[in-house]
Amino acid sequence: MNPHPSLATAAFLIADPARSVMLMHLLDGKARPAGELAFAAGITAQTASSHLGKLLAGGLLAVETEGRHRYYRLAGPQVALALETLAAIGPAAPVRSKPLSREARELRFARCCYDHLAGHLGVAVTGALQARGYLVPAAGKRFDVPPAGAAWFAGLGLEVDRLRPGRHGLARQCLDWTEREHQLAGPLGVQLMSLLCAKGWLRRSETTRAVQVTPTGWTGLKKELGLDPV
Template identity: 55%
Template sequence: MGQHNISSVAHLIAEPVRSVMLITLADGRAMSASALAEAAGVTAQTASSHLAKLLDGGLLSVESKGRHRYYRLAGAHVSHVLESLASIGPVTPAWRNTPSRPAQALRFARCCYDHLAGQIGVAVTQSMLTRGFIVEAGERQYALTAPGCEWLQQLGIDMGDPAFDQADHARQCLDWTERQYHVAGPLGARLMDAFLAWGWMRRSPTTRSVTVTAPGWEGLKEHFGIAREACEAD
């Protein structure tokens, strides 16, 4: 990759309005230009200009539905770059101890493109490692073990999915608030889908935060050994 391409992409991401738009889209959902303008605190005209640059730069894709256009990240690779950039530098005590409830919610559990992140995402990953369901497998990769495949099948996750045959089926994603890895890739996405389908978790309609439900806490305790009291005391 040439230096020019790196500098061009870095310039696109570095602009404050565009960075807010990109982070807002980092849970994988598509949003309208007006919603992104509101999130970034700019006018519709200003938002349109920034969105055009992000499209030209290959960071966003757009789809039309009737008269409306909806924008989303161009792929998981863009979300990965955003999370990696956010993980550079220390997490300050001000962030970890912030009284802001939205910030606390994001740190506790959130969507990182298509998989679970935050304290709960890291706790799920650590539990799977401790129980031998995944193992470290090279640089920035996990791998499912035979017991892990059997366990997931017992939970009702389709292990015939060809995505699990990919070398990067369980990528390590550095969590920018916890400074530890959580599981990403197809395995992370399938787990997130399952947590939502089972009613264990609910996505916020307006932010990237995720709420763990009462049945979810029961499931996390039973299958991962994750206790609500320990998580909320952290």
């Protein structure tokens, strides 16, 4: 008896190029129709339907039905974590590569990793929090939040002691697949991303995983964390 049957199944499903593109397209946590996923993967609607059926059966996707329409999303944060972790495996950078498209540059700078901030900006924010002693790396790929950090988050409008720890704790280190450094994830990372959007510092794209920093956001990030516009 194979003690890990689901591992081989999940690996097989993710390994297909078209399926991997559709999965990565859903890393912002939003639900999307089959047609949009088919377009992103460069395949026909019929082929996309077949792939989506397999991903559903394999437990990587969930589906919502609204009238005659079906919308697909990742089955949960554990799928997003697996995808980001796998994407970080491999050479740090190719020896030669084509120039990045505008969309690729935007995603590399700042994007949603399912429910928290990722990309260059996510890593920069996390680094600034550590440099100021607001986050402290801990065992098990977690971050501890010392009193100074709790006070800083509270001043921003986020009460750390009211958050419910997840399976991996309150604050988790998530390896960014483009920057190869850690970003803040877990319940604290989720709420920080939500708060920065609510304050108007960040704006999420409606069509991609890209995140933009508003002028107000740059002012706030400079004041709070010493981050300059780029």
